[in-house]
Structures are given as C-alpha cells and as structure tokens.
Amino acid sequence: MHYQHNRTLALFYCQNVPGAGERERIGLEKEYGQCIRFYPIACSGRLEPVHLLSALENFADAAYLITCPEGMCRYFEGNLRAIKRVMRTQDIISGIGLEKERVGIITGSKEGPKTLAELAKEIFDKVLQMEPSPVLGKGERSYDYCATEAH
Amino acid sequence: MPEKYVIHTTTVPNRFRAISKSGIIAWEEGCLRCAICVKERCVYDVYYKRKLDSRQMIDSIDNLCMNCLRCVQGCPKELISKSVNPEFKEMGDDFFTPEIISRLWYQAETGKIPVSGAGYPGPFSGPGFDSMWTDMSEIVRPTRDGIHGREYISTAIDLGKTLGSLKFDQSGGLIGDIPLLVDIPLPILLKVPPFGAISDKTLLGWAMAAKRLGTFLAMKRDEVQKLPDQFRPWLLPVLEADLSDPAAIPRGVRIVEIPWSRKWDKTAKIIKDAFPSLLLCVDVAMMDGMEEKARAVAEAGADIIHLDAGAPDGGKDTKACDARAYDPRRVKDAIRSVHMELVAANIRDGVTLVASGGFAMAEHVAKGMLCGADAVMAEFQLLISLQCRMCRRCTTGLSCPMDIQDASSKWVAGRVVNLFGAWHNQLIEVMGAMGIRDARRLRGEVGRAMFYEDLDKAVFGSLGSAAEGFELE
Numbered sequence: 001m002h003y004q005h006n007r008t009l010a011l012f013y014c015q016n017v018p019g020a021g022e023r024e025r026i027g028l029e030k031e032y033g034q035c036i037r038f039y040p041i042a043c044s045g046r047l048e049p050v051h052l053l054s055a056l057e058n059f060a061d062a063a064y065l066i067t068c069p070e071g072m073c074r075y076f077e078g079n080l081r082a083i084k085r086v087m088r089t090q091d092i093i094s095g096i097g098l099e100k101e102r103v104g105i106i107t108g109s110k111e112g113p114k115t116l117a118e119l120a121k122e123i124f125d126k127v128l129q130m131e132p133s134p135v136l137g138k139g140e141r142s143y144d145y146c147a148t149e150a151h
Numbered sequence: 152m153p154e155k156y157v158i159h160t161t162t163v164p165n166r167f168r169a170i171s172k173s174g175i176i177a178w179e180e181g182c183l184r185c186a187i188c189v190k191e192r193c194v195y196d197v198y199y200k201r202k203l204d205s206r207q208m209i210d211s212i213d214n215l216c217m218n219c220l221r222c223v224q225g226c227p228k229e230l231i232s233k234s235v236n237p238e239f240k241e242m243g244d245d246f247f248t249p250e251i252i253s254r255l256w257y258q259a260e261t262g263k264i265p266v267s268g269a270g271y272p273g274p275f276s277g278p279g280f281d282s283m284w285t286d287m288s289e290i291v292r293p294t295r296d297g298i299h300g301r302e303y304i305s306t307a308i309d310l311g312k313t314l315g316s317l318k319f320d321q322s323g324g325l326i327g328d329i330p331l332l333v334d335i336p337l338p339i340l341l342k343v344p345p346f347g348a349i350s351d352k353t354l355l356g357w358a359m360a361a362k363r364l365g366t367f368l369a370m371k372r373d374e375v376q377k378l379p380d381q382f383r384p385w386l387l388p389v390l391e392a393d394l395s396d397p398a399a400i401p402r403g404v405r406i407v408e409i410p411w412s413r414k415w416d417k418t419a420k421i422i423k424d425a426f427p428s429l430l431l432c433v434d435v436a437m438m439d440g441m442e443e444k445a446r447a448v449a450e451a452g453a454d455i456i457h458l459d460a461g462a463p464d465g466g467k468d469t470k471a472c473d474a475r476a477y478d479p480r481r482v483k484d485a486i487r488s489v490h491m492e493l494v495a496a497n498i499r500d501g502v503t504l505v506a507s508g509g510f511a512m513a514e515h516v517a518k519g520m521l522c523g524a525d526a527v528m529a530e531f532q533l534l535i536s537l538q539c540r541m542c543r544r545c546t547t548g549l550s551c552p553m554d555i556q557d558a559s560s561k562w563v564a565g566r567v568v569n570l571f572g573a574w575h576n577q578l579i580e581v582m583g584a585m586g587i588r589d590a591r592r593l594r595g596e597v598g599r600a601m602f603y604e605d606l607d608k609a610v611f612g613s614l615g616s617a618a619e620g621f622e623l624e
Contacts, residue, residue, distance in 0.1 A: 012208075015237035022241035022542065029549055039208045040241075042234035046176045054205040075232060081180055 009036045009127050010055035011120060013066040014044040016074065017108060019115030028117055036120060044068070044105075045078025049089040052103050056093065061133040062102045064123050066116070069108040079107060101130065156306065156336040157299060158364065158572035160262025163565035167538060167553055168204050169256050171213040172239050172249070175222075178230045189225035198222075243541045251511045252535055255570060259536035262569035264513075264577055279509065280483055280518045282603035289586030304579045306590045308338045308526050310406065311430050311454045313500045331454070333405055333430060335366045337575055338526040338590050339516060340387070340505060341567070342369040345461065346543065347534045348551030351377050356563020357533055358382040363568050369408060369528065375401045387432070394418050397425030408432040408457060411444055416451050423452075430454040436461075437485045437508065442492040449493055449502040458489055460508025461530065482509030483522045490523020490595055499595075513577035520593040521600045529571075536570040537563060 013020055025038050037060070041047060044067035055063040065086055067079035086105040094100050104126075106119055114122075175197075177190070190198035197215040204211070213236065222231045242249040254265045276282050312330040320326055341361050343354065354370070358378050361368035362385045369387040378386065383403030390400065392412040400407060400422065409418050411433055419431055432455035433448045435441055445456050460482050486506050493499040506519055507528035519527050535541065538553045545551050582590065585599050593599075 010208075020237075026542070026544060026547060026549065029544070030547060040237040042174050042237055043176055045178060046174065046234070050203055051208060054203055055208070058205045075176060075234075077178075078176070081178060084180070 006132060007035060007061045007124075007127050007130070008059055009124055010039065010052075010060035010063040011036050011066070011123065012039045012041055012044070012047055012051065012064070013116060013119075014068045014073075014079070014108075015040050015042060016068040016072065017066050017116050017119070018113050019117055024116060028120060032120070032124065036124060038120075043073065043075045043078040044082035045073070045075055045080075047082055047085060049085055049092060052086070052089045053092065056098070056102060056133065056135060059136070061130060061136070062104070062123075062127045064103070065105045066119050066123075067105060067107050069110040069113070072108070072110065083107070098133070098135065099130065101126070102133065155299070155303065156365075156575075158262075158337075158568060158575050160569045160572040161565070162261055163259070163562060163569055165256070165260055165538060166558060166562070168207055168209045168211070168214055169253065169260075169538070170209070170238050170242065170540065171216070171236055172253065173216070173218065173233050174210070174213045174236045175216055176232045176234050177222075181228050181230060183228055185227065189222040189231070192225070193222060194219070241542075246509070247511055247531060247535065247541050252541065254512070255532060255535045256538060258573035259538075259566040259570040262572045264573055264580075276603045279481065280512075280515045283483060283518050283521075284601045284603075285514075285517060285521065285581060285585060286599040286601075287584045290584040299579075302583070302588075304582050304588050306338060306575060306578055306582075307334050307336045308503075308590050309334045310503050310505075310526070312502060315500050331428060331430060335526075337364055337366050337571065338520060338578075338593075339364075339571060339574065340367045340369060340526060340528045341533060342507060342528050342530045343371070343374060344530050344534050346546050347539060348545045348554070348556040350556035352560045353537070353556060353558065353563055354378060355382075356558070356560035357567060358386065359560060359564035360567035360571075361385040363564065364571055367406060372399065372401065375404070389434070390418070390422075392418060394421065397421055400426065400429075404429070406430040406432055406455070408434055408455075410434045411436065411448065415448070419451070419453065432457050432505070434459050437482065437506075441485065442489050445489045445504075446492050446496050446498070449498045450496070453502060455503045455505055456489075457528065458486065458504060458506045458524070460485070460506070482506065483518065486519055486522040486524050487597075494595070513574040514581065516574060516578055517581045517593060518600070520590065521596050523595040525591075525594055532570060533567060536566045 020040060028036065028038065044065055047065055052063040065082060067082050070079060073079045083105055086103055089103045090100040093103060106123065108114070195215055195217055197212045200211060200215060202211040218233070220233065223233055239249050243252045257265050309332045311332040313332070314330065318326040341357060343349065343357065354374055355378060357368055362382060367385055367387040369389055372388045372390055375386050375388045380403060383401065384405055386404055387406045387408055388401050388404055389408045392410045392415065394409065407422060407429055409415060409431070415433060422429060422431060431453050433453045434457045435444050435448060437458055437460040441458065445458065448456055490499070490504060493502065493504070503525045504523060505526045505528055506524040507530055510516055510519055510527045510529060516527050531541065534555070537555045537558055539555060540553070542552065582588070582593070587593060587596070587599070
C-alpha cells in the first residue's frame with residue numbers, strides 16, 4: 001500500500017468511465033487503502049447533493065464525481081445534471097464555511113479518455129494539498145451505520 | 152417412523168444493506184410539481200422511507216423497490232428510470248452469478264424459499280445442472296397440507312457402507328459384522344471454505360449451525376482444536392495425507408477425511424488400526440482419472456468418497472481458485488461417471504459418494520443426487536450466507552467489505568441454518584413432486600430426470616449436426 005496519508009476521498013464514478021471494472025477497483029483499493037473510497041454508480045446523474053454531503057459529514061475530506069464525456073451519457077442528460085448538482089453542493093458547503101474545492105466533478109474527455117486510476121491519482125493529489133476537513137475534527141471518523149443490531 | 156425433521160428458521164437480518172440488482176434514477180429537474188406525485192403513490196412507500204447509508208452509499212430506495220415500475224410508467228415527464236446497479240453486476244463469478252448470490256442472501260436472511268412471482272423468464276436449458284430437468288409428474292397430486300403436513304418425506308441419508316445382503320448361520324445368527332453407519336437428517340454436509348474473512352467466531356457459528364442441522368462440518372485438523380469439545384461429534388477433520396501419528400486425530404469425532412495420494416491406504420490403515428469406529432472419507436479430486444481412483448478407494452475399504460471439485464491449492468491463489476480442478480458446470484457429468492463406474496464394479500453400496508463444488512442452489516442438491524451422489528457438501532454457500540459477495544478481496548490482503556470476521560457466532564449460525572432450512576424445504580418440494588418419499592432413493596435415479604443432451608440426440612440426432620456459425624446458402 002503506497003498511501004498512508006491522513007486524508008480520505010469519496011470518489012463516485014460513472015460505470016462508463018474507462019478502467020472502472022471490479023478488478024481495476026480492487027487494484028486501486030490495494031494502492032490507496034482507506035484513503036479513497038470508491039463508489040461506482042449506474043449514472044452520474046443519479047448522484048444528489050445528499051450523497052456528497054453525507055460523505056463529507058461522515059468520513060471524507062473531499063468528495064468527487066467522475067462522469068462520462070458529454071454526449072456519451074446512457075441516460076442522455078445524466079452527466080449534465082450532475083454538473084448542476086455538484087455546483088449546488090459547492091454552494092451549500094461554501095455557505096457553511098468549507099472550501100468549494102472539497103467537492104468537485106471531473107468530466108471525461110472523448111478525445112483523450114483517462115482511466116479511473118489516472119483520474120483518481122489526479123484528484124487525490126489535489127486532495128493532499130487541502131487541509132484536513134474541519135468537519136471531521138481530530139476525532140475518529142464515523143459512519144452512519146444503518147446495519148441492524150442483529151449481530 | 153422417526154420424528155419428523157424440521158429446521159426451525161427465524162429472520163436473521165442483514166448486517167449490511169444487500170446490494171440490489173437495480174437502482175432508481177429519479178431526476179428533479181423538469182418536474183411539473185403534479186398535485187399527486189407518482190412518488191407519493193408508491194405502494195411500498197420507498198420514496199417516503201428513503202434513507203442513505205453513508206458507509207456503503209446505498210440508497211434505501213434501491214433495496215425497498217419491488218420493481219413494479221409504476222413510478223417509471225406514471226411520471227408524466229418521464230423523470231424516473233431504472234438502471235442495473237454496477238456493483239451488482241460485478242458480484243460473484245461465472246458460477247456464483249449475482250442472481251444466485253442475491254437469492255442465497257434472501258434465503259439466509261428469511262429462511263424462506265425465494266419466489267420470483269412473475270414466471271420464469273430465462274432460457275429452459277443451459278450448462279451444468281441447467282441442462283437437466285427433474286420429473287414432476289407427481290405434482291398433480293400435491294400433499295394436501297403442505298410439505299410439512301401429514302405426508303412424511305424423509306431427507307435422511309446414511310454415511311458409510313451398506314451391506315448388499317445379510318448372511319445367517321444355521322441357528323439364525325448373523326454372520327459377519329454390520330458396518331458402521333452414521334445417518335444425518337439432511338443430505339448436505341458443510342465445509343469451511345478455502346478463503347474468506349474467517350475468524351474463530353465464524354468457525355464457531357458454522358459449528359453451531361452443523362449441530363443444529365444435525366450434519367457435519369469439514370475443516371482442517373488445527374481448526375478443530377479451536378472449537379469447544381461439545382461440537383466434536385459434528386466436526387469432520389481433514390487430516391494430512393502423510394499422517395503418521397494417530398494421536399494427532401482429534402478425539403470425539405465420528406468421521407475423518409484424508410486427501411487421496413499414492414500412499415493414502417497406509418494413512419488409512421494407521422487411522423483404522425487406532426480408531427476402528429471412525430468412518431474414513433477419502434477426498435478424490437474431480438479430474439481426469441477420478442473414476443479409477445474412486446473405484447480403487449472403494450475396493451480398498453474406504454467408507455466415504457468425497458468427490459471434490461474444489462481448487463487444488465485450497466483456494467489461496469485467486470487464479471487457481473477461478474480455474475478449479477473441475478469446471479463446476481460439468482460436475483453432474485463427473486458424478487454420473489464415478490457413480491456408474493462404481494455400479495459397474497458392483498461396489499456402489501459399499502461406499503458413500505459425497506460430491507462438492509458446483510452446488511449453488513437447492514435444486515442442484517436433488518439433481519446431484521439423481522446423478523449418483525448420496526450427499527453433497529456445501530462450501531462457499533457458508534460464506535455467501537454471511538453476505539459475502541465472492542469479491543475475493545480477502546485473497547489479495549484487502550479487508551472484507553462485509554466485515555464477516557466480526558459477525559457474532561449466533562448471527563452466523565442463524566444465517567446458515569436459515570439457508571439450509573430453505574434448501575431443505577425446496578428439496579422436500581422437489582421430492583414430493585417426483586413422488587419420492589426417501590432421499591436415499593434419489594441416488595442415481597436418472598429415470599426421474601431428463602438430460603438435454605439425451606433429448607437433443609433423440610429428437611434431432613437423425614438430422615445430423617451443423618458446425619457453429621453454419622448458415623444455409
């Protein structure tokens with residue numbers, strides 16, 4: 001495992017992003033450990049501000065979304081809608097005093113498509129430049145467990 | 152008639168939200184703000200009950216949605232659509248498909264038989280057990296009060312040798328010894344899987360389940376030592392092929408297994424000399440030459456043959472595990488082949504044949520037995536019942552996304568009992584529909600089954616065959 005930084009990135013990505021299969025994901029998980037949490041989604045347009053905010057609230061210093069290139073969305077407008085939602089989330093977090101850069105969106109390129117691994121590295125390098133999230137404080141990063149108490 | 156065997160099940164909830172097959176994509180932009188939104192009319196209230204699990208980032212609408220598609224069809228601006236969940240598609244492998252895994256999860260949670268409800272939409276034949284149909288002629292006369300009603304259908308089987316005939320002396324006394332038999336109420340044995348985030352708590356849970364089910368749990372010799380002595384009668388230690396010291400055999404067990412090797416009979420003799428009351432099981436890998444090995448093992452006096460389609464290295468290597476010793480889709484052919492070899496040698500009753508690998512669903516148990524197995528051994532099902540996705544992260548050193556190692560023994564036992572409780576009910580359903588009242592009679596009863604290959608040959612054989620891709624000019 002290469003990364004031992006005290007930063008956590010929640011990375012949502014459209015399933016159409018190149019190199020987003022399960023094997024590649026396992027390889028990235030080995031490389032980044034708990035530093036990046038990967039969340040494949042059927043369409044980037046499915047993501048709502050609550051997903052990004054929930055990640056920031058519970059464990060992530062930053063939450064990013066990778067979409068397929070414009071015009072390539074299986075649901076026609078999913079990636080376009082995702083841009084608006086991410087912008088709205090940026091407005092929300094700046095309203096509470098957080099940097100807008102903690103939430104972001106990367107739209108894939110038709111001409112020079114980058115793989116999930118390349119984009120993850122780019123984004124995580126950016127996250128490393130940020131201060132730890134003041135939302136999480138110094139305490140242990142928690143999860144909103146919905147698991148039942150049956151165990 | 153012995154007491155009726157019933158597996159009592161009770162709901163054991165998931166520890167994590169199950170990964171659902173489909174997800175809802177509902178866009179707000181362009182919403183007409185109808186007086187009564189289709190989301191409010193959802194009969195399952197999935198939008199009203201909506202919650203987000205921030206650890207798994209799973210939206211509860213995906214789990215609660217019953218795929219009635221009313222909202223998708225009803226929204227005047229067509230803002231709602233359904234999609235296939237990419238995480239669902241990535242689960243499992245060619246054999247344990249995402250659909251099979253999700254059905255096993257359901258059975259482990261509820262203990263109930265999964266019902267698709269809308270008819271069977273898939274193809275009527277496929278590879279492996281899917282190319283086999285069981286006789287359902289008796290289904291026209293179903294039991295009057297359900298599978299647990301007045302009619303008695305026994306799923307018990309015997310492990311060990313049975314005598315072909317009894318011989319008596321002049322005074323009517325029995326000549327010779329009656330061989331040792333162990334009967335179990337379910338033709339399914341359990342085996343600790345070769346990989347997985349398995350802790351001592353998990354092992355204990357599986358042992359508790361084996362005891363409650365009345366069957367055996369196969370595990371390595373050193374794992375047996377980790378469990379309390381009270382579970383020994385339900386444990387089946389797998390010993391080393393070159394075992395020389397019988398003192399190493401755990402006390403209190405009733406069956407031991409050794410892997411087949413060129414000197415297996417020497418190890419077997421050491422065991423039998425020290426513990427004559429132990430049943431001896433020999434693990435024969437499902438690969439070329441298995442028929443001769445199985446016959447030789449039976450002729451040499453082993454009580455049980457374990458026909459094993461598991462990974463040859465114990466599954467530690469992912470690639471080797473993917474490429475198992477025998478393709479699970481061909482297990483039915485392997486069982487038939489070994490069974491017929493033993494029948495031809497006239498020693499079939501002299502040995503019990505237990506097959507493992509390739510049994511992903513309850514129907515496979517009945518089909519495996521029709522092909523000639525006396526019982527089957529479940530392995531990865533034990534992990535899947537604990538919400539394992541067969542992602543094999545544990546084999547690469549990554550932590551288990553389902554934290555299986557942290558699950559309590561009680562939860563583990565409950566899940567496994569539920570799964571096999573549901574399988575038991577399905578087995579009774581299948582047997583009832585076939586008109587078979589005793590699982591022992593299932594063995595090799597191919598007259599109660601139809602095979603796609605045979606039918607294809609019988610119906611279209613005279614027409615010859617065409618190469619794949621052949622087109623008429």
